[in-house]
Amino acid sequence: MPDTSAAIREETTSADAPLLAIRNLSKHYHTPGGTVHAVEDVSLDIPRGSITGLVGESGSGKTTLGRTLLRLVSPTAGTIRFGGAELTTLSDREMVAMRKRMQIIFQDPVSSLNPRLKVEHIVAEGLRAHAVGNRGERRDRVAALLEEVGLSADQMKRYPHEFSGGQRQRIGIARALALEPEFIVADESVSALDVSIQAQILNLLLDLRDRRNLTMLFIAHDLSVVDYLCDRIAVMYLGRIVETGPARDLARAPAHPYTRALLSAVPQPDPTLARSRDVLEGSIPSPLDPPSGCVFRTRCPRALPACAERFPAPFAIGPGRHAHCINLEVS
Template identity: 60%
Template sequence: MDAPFLTVRNLTKHFAPTAFSRGPVVRALDDISFDIARGQVVGLVGESGSGKTTIGRSVLRLIEPTSGEIRFDGVDITKLSAGPLVRQRRKMQYIFQDPFASLSPRMTIGQILTEGLDIQGIGSRRERRAKAERALAAVELPVDAYDRYAHEFSGGQRQRIGIARALTLEPEFIVADEPVSALDVSIQAQIINLLRDLQVRLGLTMLFISHDLAVVEYICDTVIVLYLGRIMEVAPAAALYARPQHPYTRALLSAIPSLDPLARQGRQVLKGDIPSPANPPTGCVFRTRCPVALDACAGIVPPLRATTSDGHLKACIRDDIA
């Protein structure tokens, strides 16, 4: 079997108080481990505050992990110094959530698209422009967009520009961080179809972050369910949606909008809000909202363990809800 393209082991990220922010340590991520195979699309789902974006940014070292190993194509990027890390980032790109905030209003689209090429020292000015124009064509925007500014485009077009920016360096791995959540529903399907087509056509490996489980089911091969900085369940997408094994996953799936009145009647509504990562519950972090929690859950951090032979994993001490 081939080695995973991306390996994350025991990733932890704690935000300590600074001179400008007093308070307790915020435990954003604790002991996160997963693999992504080359060409695979892995979905990362969970409520706001679960740590999804922190994982995405840690994987590219846009923020520094507190501890753990992140091995990309055999290279542990947590150990790279500034120069080698910049060169490594040519293979790894990020699509941001907000297409309005992620594009500078002072730069032309051409300048935005060629900035990474300039930093990496790739090609002449003419060659950089040619790469940028090919990226515009790949996301179905006209070539004349090159000399225009971001305010001249709609939200959906701006997100296409953000995708084009990620493509100009011809990366092998992309983190797509909630790439459609800021867009109108009518535009979301177009962007998701574009991403799916690009992933297949270019053979991209992707970490797809979303809170929309319907979107994740459509585009992802494997799904990781995250809650308060810990992984609750990992499974192939088809298995997760057909046979969710963790009570948190079941609650998330039951919240997907449906026109079926029977489905609405069986909806599991979680009580309360997700706890603060500055003061997480002891034991299983989900226990304070879990409808089937036991007294023992307060004293045990459940390990992620295999429940089937198809790679289905869950972090729960109960076997009777499998």
Template identity: 60%
Template sequence: MSSNDILLQVEGLTKHFPTNNGVVKAVDGVSFDVKRGTIVGLVGESGSGKTTAGRCTLRLIEPSAGRLMFDGVDLRTLSEREMRVYRRRLQIVFQDPYSSLNPRLRVEDIIGEAIDTHGLAKGTARRDRIAELLSRVGLNPDHARRFPHEFSGGQRQRIGIARALAVEPEFIVADEPVSALDVSVQAQVLNLIQDLQQSFGLTMLFIAHDLSVVEYLCDEVVVMYLGRVMEKGPSRSIYAKPRHPYTQALLSAAPIPDPKASRQRVVLKGDIPSPMNPPSGCVFRTRCPFAIAECAQVVPAFDTVGPEHQVACIRHGDPEVISQGQQL
């Protein structure tokens, strides 16, 4: 794979939050690549650090350490003034369609704000651009003068997507954009995201906890747990042969669209530990059904188990772990 194929390269991304009682290790040495024109799914339970990692890639949250190579430039080396140029190229769609839109602004001003900031259009050209964006996301352009409270949750999320597209970005972080929506609306928004990604040639980091959504939408998957990456690789490879016990557990809980089909459920014991005091060695070991004494001593390195498919588990090659993945 050529370096020119990679738009975003995340290396050793770390974000620690100091508190009065210690340090919260929200993201702890995360690395992954996002190829141009693809969608990478960043998945994990609540508390896994995926949202913090996503916002760090845009420098909406300043990382504690690591490199963010975007199109060959390390974003962490840029001043705030230099970063303004990249703000147009990097956008985000937030999780909550209710709190992410300013209730005091009309839709035309919500979408037009970024257009004004970057001086992309004025007057008639600005109004035409906003109307075009509303139409593109499936909303009536005549509703540009309305306020957010006059729209449903799904419609508000479409407004958020239109806002992100207003400056013609190259890369979008979609932070659980359908988790707050009704199931019937989720499919519509997912189809919209897929259509827009293909139409505009966008590169996306799609954050989610629902692996069935990620399977439908994403080309590659990065599985996070307690601030670290457990497994990463092509979607088809990870869904066909998950090699990390945590990935296997997540997949076993994902719904199957066939009412007659079933899969063996992998039930994890206990709750996710505190990021202020993560377990030694493999951070997943306290809930892992295959953990052995060595797991407490060794921080597992990534092993390659298939084309671009890597897993951080010292037992990933053991027959019982492999068998568990094959049964899903």
């Protein structure tokens, strides 16, 4: 398999080494119907102290990539360097210690919280698992965390069903923060919330990033949300990263046809504003049988015969910006 990360690696120096450096990462699932190519040959840097957005249609492999980075599922191939440690070679015992440094905020604020436990026990679950503090110290820690995420300490004796959706997501965030992690995967963490509540949670994540110098991978399908929250964006299609770059640059001038189609589908608040649409025909192919070459070619309005032969290497289109498209290479 060719190393498609070469262009990205050349831009990374020891002075600005990312917290996570992912190289040629793949995750396959073997099923009776064949091999599911959930993540395929992904190379990506996640800078320390930044929020990187990961966007794409449902079924593009975003959640699988996020969980693979946390070693919640084991990769099929590739490397994941986290703060200098190679996660793919760590034993289960070594990963237990690493879990304190990396956490996840789940998409559904209802099903991700145990309805039989009070908030105090939910938030303190990681503290107990890692034997952090005594019972009184853990209770004080939970109280401080609830205050930090916009709840009150006296709510720790309640059950999840006594809270609204936004409040439940704040509980999930407090649980993720309990072990003082360096890196958090936020998996569609606002998609189940009302728009007004989404804004509150996004602002909370920004505040937490600044106060704690957190590094985040924010998984979403709404590019307008990602543009507001994130420093960088990676666009994923059928298990592949097709474009990466600074959020503002990518949102204002997308280079890949798939990114342009995603941006053109974002609703505009002004219905009188004239706009063009890049409408994609057909559905995303099955990861059981992905197209040869460029996986987007079956829906791409600019596909060339050469697109069926290989997946394009990352093409540099500006500082920190890359896109995988043969059209960019030949233009």
